[in-house]
Amino acid sequence: xxxxxxxxxxxxxxxxxxxxxxxxxxxxxxxxxxxxxxxxxxxxxxxxxxxxxxxxxxxxxxxxxxxxxxxxxxxxxxxxxxxxxxxxxxxxxxxxxxxxxxxxxxxxxxxxxxxxxxxxxxxxxxxxxxxxxxxxxxxxxxxxxxxxxxxxxxxxxxxxxxxxxxxxxxxxxxxxxxxxxxxxxxxxxxxxxxxxxxxxxxxxxxxxxxxxxxxxxxxxxxxxxxxxxxxxxxxxxxxxxxxxxxxxxxxxxxxxxxxxxxxxxxxxxxxxxxxxxxxxxxxxxxxxxxxxxxxxxxxxxxxxxxxxxxxxxxxxxxxxxxxxxxxxxxxxxxxxxxxxxxxxxxxxxxxxxxxxxxxxxxxxxxxxxxxxxxxxxxxxxxxxxxxxxxxxxxxxxxxxxxxxxxxxxxxxxxxxxxxxxxxxxxxxxxxxxxxxxxxxxxxxxxxxxxxxxxxxxxxxxxxxxxxxxxxxxxxxxxxxxxxxxxxxxxxxxxxxxxxxxxxxxxxxxx
Numbered sequence: 145x146x147x148x149x150x151x152x153x154x155x156x157x158x159x160x161x162x163x164x165x166x167x168x169x170x171x172x173x174x175x176x177x178x179x180x181x182x183x184x185x186x187x188x189x190x191x192x193x194x195x196x197x198x199x200x201x202x203x204x205x206x207x208x209x210x211x212x213x214x215x216x217x218x219x220x221x222x223x224x225x226x227x228x229x230x231x232x233x234x235x236x237x238x239x240x241x242x243x244x245x246x247x248x249x250x251x252x253x254x255x256x257x258x259x260x261x262x263x264x265x266x267x268x269x270x271x272x273x274x275x276x277x278x279x280x281x282x283x284x285x286x287x288x289x290x291x292x293x294x295x296x297x298x299x300x301x302x303x304x305x306x307x308x309x310x311x312x313x314x315x316x317x318x319x320x321x322x323x324x325x326x327x328x329x330x331x332x333x334x335x336x337x338x339x340x341x342x343x344x345x346x347x348x349x350x351x352x353x354x355x356x357x358x359x360x361x362x363x364x365x366x367x368x369x370x371x372x373x374x375x376x377x378x379x380x381x382x383x384x385x386x387x388x389x390x391x392x393x394x395x396x397x398x399x400x401x402x403x404x405x406x407x408x409x410x411x412x413x414x415x416x417x418x419x420x421x422x423x424x425x426x427x428x429x430x431x432x433x434x435x436x437x438x439x440x441x442x443x444x445x446x447x448x449x450x451x452x453x454x455x456x457x458x459x460x461x462x463x464x465x466x467x468x469x470x471x472x473x474x475x476x477x478x479x480x481x482x483x484x485x486x487x488x489x490x491x492x493x494x495x496x497x498x499x500x501x502x503x504x505x506x507x508x509x510x511x512x513x514x515x516x517x518x519x520x521x522x523x524x525x526x527x528x529x530x531x532x533x534x535x536x537x538x539x540x541x542x543x544x545x546x547x548x549x550x551x552x553x554x555x556x557x558x559x560x561x562x563x564x565x566x567x568x569x570x571x572x573x574x575x576x577x578x579x580x581x582x583x584x585x586x587x588x589x590x591x592x593x594x595x596x597x598x599x600x601x602x603x604x605x606x607x608x609x610x611x612x613x614x615x616x617x618x619x620x621x622x623x624x625x626x627x628x629x630x631x632x633x634x635x636x637x638x639x640x641x642x643x644x645x646x647x648x649x650x651x652x653x654x
Contacts, residue, residue, distance in 0.1 A: 176469035177479035179353065180223055183465045184480060185487065186355040187510070189376065189495060190503040191226040192454060194292060195234040197243060199376045199495050200384040202226045203488045204453040210481015213444040213456070214474055218437030220430050222416075222423045222463035223477045224444060226454040228510045229280075229415050230408065232287045234454060236545065237404050239303070244452075245395035247388035251449025252396045253408040258442030260413065266434035269417040273557035275523070275530040277418050278516045279537025280411065280550050285514025286542060288507055295504035296332030297324045298374065305542035327371045328501035335362045335505035353465065355506050362502035371499070378496040381488045386452030407547035408445075408455050416441050416458040423460070426467045461510070529564070533557050566591040570601045581610035581645070587617030592624035602632045610642040626651065 184206050192202030202225075209224030237249055260266065283305075290308035294301035297319055302308050318324040335358045342354035366373060395401040420432040437458075444456050466476055487494075516534075523531035537553025544552075566589045573583040582605060590598065605611055615621070615629070630650050637644055 172470040172472045173476035174479065176466055176471035176476040177483065179469040180462050180466045180471075180476060180480040181483035181487075182356045183353040183462055184223070184225055184484060186359045186498075186503065186506055187228075187459070187461065188226055188484070189498065190355075190506050190510075191228055191231055193376065193500060193503055194228075194231045194288065194295075194507050195226075195454060196238045197234070197246065197454065198379050198384040200379060200381050200488060200492070201453045203484055204381070204385065204451055205448050205456045207481050207484045207488065208444050208447050208451070208453065209456050210477055210479070210484060212447055212481075213440050214478035214481055216436075216440035216443060217433065218440040219420045219423065219432040219458065220474055221427060221467055221471055221477070222420055222432070222458045222460075223466050223480065224416070224441065224456050224458050225462060227412075227415060227457040227459045228288055228507060228514065229284050229457065230412060230455055231507075232284055232291075233404070233407055233411065233545075233547075237408075241395040241401060241404070244386060245388070245392045245401070246454075247386055247449045247452035248392040248396050249401060249404055249408065249449070250445055250453065250455045251388060252393075252401075252405045253412065253455055254442045254445030254447070254449055256405060256409040256442070257413055257438055257445055260409070261435050261437075261439030261442055264435045266413070266417060266436075266438035269414055269434065269438075273530075273533065273554070273561075275533040276537050276550065276553040276557050277414060278519055279534040279553050280414070280541065281514045282516060282520075282534065283538035283541030283549055285511040286538065288511035288514070292504040292507045292511065296328060296336075296501045296508065298328040298501065299324065309542070325372070328373045328499070331362055331366065331371065331373060331499055332501040332505040332508075334365070335359070335502045336509060339506065339509045359498055359502050359506060362499055362505075363497045366499045366502075367497060374500040376495045376498045376500065376503070378492055380492055384452075387450060388452060403547060407550075411547075411550065412445070412455055412457040413438055413441065419458040419460045419463060423458075423463045423467060426464065429472070529560050533560060562591070563593055565589060566593045568594040568598065570598065572601070572605075581612045581643075582606075583612045583614065585617060586613075586615040589620045590615075590618050590625040591620065591622045595624055595628055598625060599628055599632070602629075605636075607636070607640040608642060611636065611644050613644070613646045615646070616648055 185203075188202035188206040189199045190202075192199045206225040213224045234246070238246055241249065287305045287308065290305070290312065291301040293312070294308070294315060297315060299315060299318070302311050315324075319329055338358040338361060339354050342350065342357065365371070366375070396405060416437065417434055420434065420437055424431050441456065441458070448454065448456055466480075469476070471477070520531055520534060523534065533553060533556050536556050537549060540552040541549030543549070568586065568588045568590050571585040571587070573585070575581070575583070584602070584605070586598075613629075613633070633644060633646060633650055
């Protein structure tokens with residue numbers, strides 16, 4: 145049997161063959177990998193520079209995220225690499241422990257994540273309060289935004305979040321009065337303007353990712369106009385690799401290093417797994433296995449630590465670009481790692497053309513996008529308690545540090561949930577007969593959080609009336625409230641001549 149003739153001559157391919165050709169993953173994955181690569185290059189470099197490490201280390205982490213984590217099971221379409229969410233913590237770690245100790249810290253982080261994945265702890269990250277996670281990202285975004293504003297003006301940023309905010313009026317005054325060099329300010333402002341206007345340009349123009357276009361234009365203007373601005377310093381891919389030695393692990397042994405490792409592991413894992421949940425909602429392919437994904441991230445960070453590179457997470461910006469570009473399988477994210485490796489190996493001098501102010505503007509834009517303004521508004525309208533947790537978490541991160549701020553947010557979320565779930569209704573029924581007993585009905589959850597309200601209601605009962613206390617409607621009665629009820633009943637019987645009936649009977653000893 146021959147294939148039917150084609151209108152223009154020849155024969156058409158069999159229908160089955162055409163269907164198979166259309167279903168070949170690389171037809172979608174190859175162009176998607178190029179899109180992700182173009183998005184990843186400026187972000188990898190920018191995160192590295194903002195973290196106080198050589199630019200090439202960001203590319204090393206991106207390469208490991210593509211070539212290693214990209215092949216491992218877990219999530220099929222999300223892309224891993226250096227993330228803006230860890231920039232603040234990495235910068236603090238490098239300042240405190242030194243660049244030579246970064247590899248040991250990241251290596252320990254990877255081992256901890258690997259153990260968490262093998263113990264199947266990944267699924268438990270889904271139980272973390274969404275308000276705490278968004279508050280964490282908002283706090284990180286604000287610190288990143290404020291800190292990179294100084295870089296766009298060519299000024300060093302203060303070391304603390306509050307210091308960055310306090311110094312903004314002085315920074316603005318320096319810019320307006322000309323005490324700051326105008327070239328980096330104008331270059332950063334122009335880069336930010338390109339990023340803001342890019343979504344409104346024609347679709348054919350927007351095929352080029354906005355960060356790459358903005359950085360490329362800034363680099364071209366800098367080269368053509370010979371602007372006197374700082375540029376990225378290039379050391380070479382091999383030269384920046386720092387394999388940790390025995391002395392490097394001294395930073396991990398102390399309490400400060402152990403706290404940094406724990407913060408790296410918890411925040412990177414939370415960001416990765418929440419990113420996975422977001423990416424799963426964007427496509428109809430296989431769902432993420434959270435424990436396997438956490439294990440894959442542990443393997444990736446272990447390797448990044450051995451190379452002295454930045455810690456990695458799954459990055460929602462690159463992952464979203466991967467899905468939107470039509471990726472179908474892991475091939476796209478793996479190929480993006482190949483392109484990063486070829487770029488770093490063959491074209492490292494290109495990095496030396498990039499002005500620091502342009503990368504700072506890219507990170508200002510990225511930091512602003514981490515602040516969930518719309519979500520805060522929606523939460524304030526519908527769930528004000530969640531909005532308070534989000535804002536308090538972000539504020540605590542700015543005022544203290546990332547780890548302590550997240551712990552404060554988790555504590556506040558737990559307290560809020562405990563308060564909301566310990567709902568206690570106290571009903572007092574006064575019969576029409578003035579000589580009849582007062583009936584007190586308790587329903588809901590009687591916990592120590594509601595103890596003041598419970599005691600106030602009981603102590604307001606008159607001593608010259610008989611009382612019927614019905615607590616059969618309580619779903620939970622904790623020890624503190626049990627003691628309070630037993631004590632109140634004993635005192636009421638001692639000072640009143642009227643009877644007190646309790647149903648069901650209270651325990652005689654607590």
